[in-house]
Amino acid sequence: MDTADPTVVERPDYSALLTELFRANEIDQFQLMMADLHPAEIAHFIEALHPHDRQRAWQLLADQRHGDVLVELSDPVRESLIERMGAEELSASTQGLEADDMADLVGDLPQSRAQQLLGSLAQQDRQRLENILSYEEDTAGGLMNPDLLTIRADITLEVVVRYLRQRGSMPTGTDQLAVVNRENVFRGVLYVTDLLTLPVETLVGEVMDSDGVVQILDTTPDREVAKLFTDRDLISAPVVDSNNRLLGRITIDDVVDVMREDADESFLGMAGVQKDEDMFAPVLRSARRRNIWLGVNLVTAFAASFVIGLFDRALEELVALAILMPIVASMGGNAGNQTLALIIRGIALEQINRHNARSLLRKELRVGLINGIVWASVVSLLSTLWFGNPGLGAVIGAAMIINMMLAAAAGFLVPMTLKRLNIDPAIASTVLLTSITDIMGFFVFLGLATLYLI
Amino acid sequence: MDTADPTVVERPDYSALLTELFRANEIDQFQLMMADLHPAEIAHFIEALHPHDRQRAWQLLADQRHGDVLVELSDPVRESLIERMGAEELSASTQGLEADDMADLVGDLPQSRAQQLLGSLAQQDRQRLENILSYEEDTAGGLMNPDLLTIRADITLEVVVRYLRQRGSMPTGTDQLAVVNRENVFRGVLYVTDLLTLPVETLVGEVMDSDGVVQILDTTPDREVAKLFTDRDLISAPVVDSNNRLLGRITIDDVVDVMREDADESFLGMAGVQKDEDMFAPVLRSARRRNIWLGVNLVTAFAASFVIGLFDRALEELVALAILMPIVASMGGNAGNQTLALIIRGIALEQINRHNARSLLRKELRVGLINGIVWASVVSLLSTLWFGNPGLGAVIGAAMIINMMLAAAAGFLVPMTLKRLNIDPAIASTVLLTSITDIMGFFVFLGLATLYLI
Numbered sequence: 001m002d003t004a005d006p007t008v009v010e011r012p013d014y015s016a017l018l019t020e021l022f023r024a025n026e027i028d029q030f031q032l033m034m035a036d037l038h039p040a041e042i043a044h045f046i047e048a049l050h051p052h053d054r055q056r057a058w059q060l061l062a063d064q065r066h067g068d069v070l071v072e073l074s075d076p077v078r079e080s081l082i083e084r085m086g087a088e089e090l091s092a093s094t095q096g097l098e099a100d101d102m103a104d105l106v107g108d109l110p111q112s113r114a115q116q117l118l119g120s121l122a123q124q125d126r127q128r129l130e131n132i133l134s135y136e137e138d139t140a141g142g143l144m145n146p147d148l149l150t151i152r153a154d155i156t157l158e159v160v161v162r163y164l165r166q167r168g169s170m171p172t173g174t175d176q177l178a179v180v181n182r183e184n185v186f187r188g189v190l191y192v193t194d195l196l197t198l199p200v201e202t203l204v205g206e207v208m209d210s211d212g213v214v215q216i217l218d219t220t221p222d223r224e225v226a227k228l229f230t231d232r233d234l235i236s237a238p239v240v241d242s243n244n245r246l247l248g249r250i251t252i253d254d255v256v257d258v259m260r261e262d263a264d265e266s267f268l269g270m271a272g273v274q275k276d277e278d279m280f281a282p283v284l285r286s287a288r289r290r291n292i293w294l295g296v297n298l299v300t301a302f303a304a305s306f307v308i309g310l311f312d313r314a315l316e317e318l319v320a321l322a323i324l325m326p327i328v329a330s331m332g333g334n335a336g337n338q339t340l341a342l343i344i345r346g347i348a349l350e351q352i353n354r355h356n357a358r359s360l361l362r363k364e365l366r367v368g369l370i371n372g373i374v375w376a377s378v379v380s381l382l383s384t385l386w387f388g389n390p391g392l393g394a395v396i397g398a399a400m401i402i403n404m405m406l407a408a409a410a411g412f413l414v415p416m417t418l419k420r421l422n423i424d425p426a427i428a429s430t431v432l433l434t435s436i437t438d439i440m441g442f443f444v445f446l447g448l449a450t451l452y453l454i
Numbered sequence: 455m456d457t458a459d460p461t462v463v464e465r466p467d468y469s470a471l472l473t474e475l476f477r478a479n480e481i482d483q484f485q486l487m488m489a490d491l492h493p494a495e496i497a498h499f500i501e502a503l504h505p506h507d508r509q510r511a512w513q514l515l516a517d518q519r520h521g522d523v524l525v526e527l528s529d530p531v532r533e534s535l536i537e538r539m540g541a542e543e544l545s546a547s548t549q550g551l552e553a554d555d556m557a558d559l560v561g562d563l564p565q566s567r568a569q570q571l572l573g574s575l576a577q578q579d580r581q582r583l584e585n586i587l588s589y590e591e592d593t594a595g596g597l598m599n600p601d602l603l604t605i606r607a608d609i610t611l612e613v614v615v616r617y618l619r620q621r622g623s624m625p626t627g628t629d630q631l632a633v634v635n636r637e638n639v640f641r642g643v644l645y646v647t648d649l650l651t652l653p654v655e656t657l658v659g660e661v662m663d664s665d666g667v668v669q670i671l672d673t674t675p676d677r678e679v680a681k682l683f684t685d686r687d688l689i690s691a692p693v694v695d696s697n698n699r700l701l702g703r704i705t706i707d708d709v710v711d712v713m714r715e716d717a718d719e720s721f722l723g724m725a726g727v728q729k730d731e732d733m734f735a736p737v738l739r740s741a742r743r744r745n746i747w748l749g750v751n752l753v754t755a756f757a758a759s760f761v762i763g764l765f766d767r768a769l770e771e772l773v774a775l776a777i778l779m780p781i782v783a784s785m786g787g788n789a790g791n792q793t794l795a796l797i798i799r800g801i802a803l804e805q806i807n808r809h810n811a812r813s814l815l816r817k818e819l820r821v822g823l824i825n826g827i828v829w830a831s832v833v834s835l836l837s838t839l840w841f842g843n844p845g846l847g848a849v850i851g852a853a854m855i856i857n858m859m860l861a862a863a864a865g866f867l868v869p870m871t872l873k874r875l876n877i878d879p880a881i882a883s884t885v886l887l888t889s890i891t892d893i894m895g896f897f898v899f900l901g902l903a904t905l906y907l908i
Contacts, residue, residue, distance in 0.1 A: 047805055048807065165650070169647075170647045175629060175689070196646065231494035231495050263713075270724060272792055290792050291825060294785065297788040322775075326892065342727060346733050353470050355470075363740070370741040374745065
């Protein structure tokens with residue numbers, strides 16, 4: 001293995017290649033290629049298969065890799081594969097998984113299967129796992145791995161190095177050793193690089209980092225953990241309980257996963273899709289899962305229709321109103337969405353506080369006013385030319401300016417209010433916002449028209 | 455420093471605290487607190503300030519921290535601060551920055567200032583910097599840091615350790631040393647943890663990882679780099695040219711920044727906002743930057759109005775059509791956006807290929823059909839009750855089913871087509887999709903009504 005000369009190749013699209021081998025039934029080649037890939041890559045490939053092909057690909061994958069790939073799969077795909085695995089098969093394939101990965105897996109299993117799996121573990125492993133499982137999945141405690149090396153402050157670097165050589169290995173991704181006292185109270189960390197560069201006779205206590213180090217409380221939400229890692233360029237960080245006792249460590253690879261899921265959730269949430277939706281889920285399940293927001297949207301759409309219905313006389317007299325009214329609603333929705341996205345991002349970055357909220361709102365209202373005036377002029381002119389009715393042009397112009405300012409206000413207030421109600425603004429804001437801009441757009445435009453044109 | 459006993463505190467909201475100290479003019483306290491924060495945290499705080507306060511906060515920040523904070527600031531805020539810095543001040547504050555951070559900074563400066571800054575560097579540093587700057591910012595070459603330790607394969611671990619102790623330090627975040635031959639051709643990597651756990655008399659060549667290691671080609675796009683790091687849980691990776699010569703390394707902290715920017719761009723892009731928009735940018739600048747999508751949206755809104763205008767006779771005869779038509783458009787837009795978000799994510803994860811594209815489209819059409827039937831029944835019933843017109847109920851039901859299937863098709867085809875045209879689907883898809891669902895919704899509904907009701 002180690003003598004092979006690495007050569008530079010453009011990374012081929014492994015997913016397409018694998019799929020071709022799989023479909024052509026070139027089993028040997030297929031298995032050779034799978035052996036070269038990392039678990040996450042195999043997981044991507046399996047997720048991109050049609051459900052009835054996944055089972056076969058899964059069986060072609062070497063048994064000893066099942067565990068690592070399970071960890072990387074998205075929840076619905078993982079569940080569908082585990083459903084068909086026997087108890088022994090599952091317990092065999094999850095042996096050797098890191099404790100935090102194992103906890104992730106067990107946490108998503110149905111109660112009975114989780115008990116089965118826990119029962120198959122050695123006493124000590126089971127206790128460690130149950131300890132992690134006692135935390136919410138989205139906290140530092142749920143993310144942490146209890147595998148870590150601890151040392152005392154009163155020994156020299158030489159002793160540490162001798163101990164490590166005797167041990168013969170370190171947990172993957174170890175960039176620091178935790179320094180604890182006799183009661184397992186966290187004192188600081190010793191960087192692995194310092195072990196290699198500083199004089200061997202130095203005491204750990206003299207060179208450990210205790211002041212600048214971030215120890216993370218076990219109950220810290222995972223988003224907060226991700227923020228700490230990004231802001232401070234961490235590779236790993238110790239996790240402690242409220243008595244500062246060391247519990248485990250969080251590593252950057254798990255944090256990267258949190259970030260990716262979070263971004264996914266916001267992105268899909270803005271469009272009214274739940275995270276973890278399997279692209280190839282059965283049609284009925286997908287249809288059902290997406291119905292929540294379609295239902296909410298229908299209620300708001302009927303509310304808008306109801307508002308339009310208030311002005312049926314005006315619409316009967318002047319059909320141009322029906323023709324033009326979607327423009328007012330649509331431009332308001334678009335402008336409001338721009339404000340909305342900025343505010344949601346500002347909330348996520350914790351950049352909006354009571355000192356600047358007011359001036360932000362004022363700014364967005366001004367942007368709404370200016371862009372309202374700009375586009376209202378265009379629309380006003382075009383409408384006047386189209387229908388030869390300057391009054392209509394004036395009314396639609398005024399309605400657009402008002403609606404774009406309302407949209408700016410809604411784009412600010414909707415996410416701020418959801419945030420205060422502890423609802424994730426990324427999930428529910430868009431539908432709420434567009435219903436406001438639709439309803440207000442129709443109301444203002446048809447209302448002004450009734451007052452001045454009819 | 456090192457004797458302080460670390461204590462566990464809930465992390466206070468530093469941003470709010472800092473803002474209060476700043477506004478209360480408690481300069482000493484403010485500066486003490488800033489000294490404790492990391493550059494990214496100070497950058498977040500400054501970005502959340504109103505522009506006229508940023509300059510003052512900047513001056514209160516210790517000079518030697520200016521460089522690190524500049525690196526973390528978003529482009530528009532950074533530019534506004536640099537504008538006011540003298541050439542010497544800028545060159546002093548950027549001394550000691552890592553080469554990749556420096557390249558980021560210089561790459562965004564106006565030509566003349568970049569030249570000034572480059573001119574102030576020592577010959578060797580300038581050359582290294584110009585080398586990075588010769589790459590596109592969004593490639594592995596633009597991300598890499600040329601600072602790395604290299605060793606030869608034919609020495610023992612003991613020699614390596616002795617060399618490191620003499621050197622006395624390693625670049626931050628070093629988890630592996632690159633092994634190269636005399637011609638600087640990359641041969642493999644030696645993990646720092648192996649240095650500490652394996653017998654000292656071992657030869658580097660015997661234990662280096664050459665087969666399983668990912669060396670990244672300098673021209674690889676940064677998204678691809680991020681994918682590799684996430685899929686393979688990397689902490690750092692060597693960058694090579696097409697002759698496999700070692701150029702530098704990429705570290706996870708820079709990759710995390712790429713991921714964050716990417717997620718930001720998609721999220722804001724879906725709402726028609728350009729990334730890097732400064733929340734507190736001057737009103738006029740913000741207004742102008744947002745006008746592109748408002749303009750596009752206006753064109754499509756007028757197109758929808760034009761379609762409605764084709765059916766003015768029908769609208770005059772049956773005002774209920776005007777009242778109900780937004781429902782058809784809105785439900786189509788909502789359903790289409792759900793498909794759209796899933797497909798955009800699938801494209802980003804490279805999970806859509808020519809083998810599964812067809813069955814994905816088929817699935818989305820079926821979901822559209824089922825949810826179309828579900829919600830069309832509801833709308834059909836309510837419309838019939840509202841207007842006492844079963845024919846109208848039938849027409850709106852049929853129109854909704856057709857439009858929701860069209861929406862599913864558009865949600866699939868719009869991003870796939872943009873992708874083929876090399877346009878980022880996350881940026882332009884939403885506006886295109888909703889214009890299609892609006893136009894088709896109005897056309898189908900009013901068209902069917904004209905055929906069967908008028």
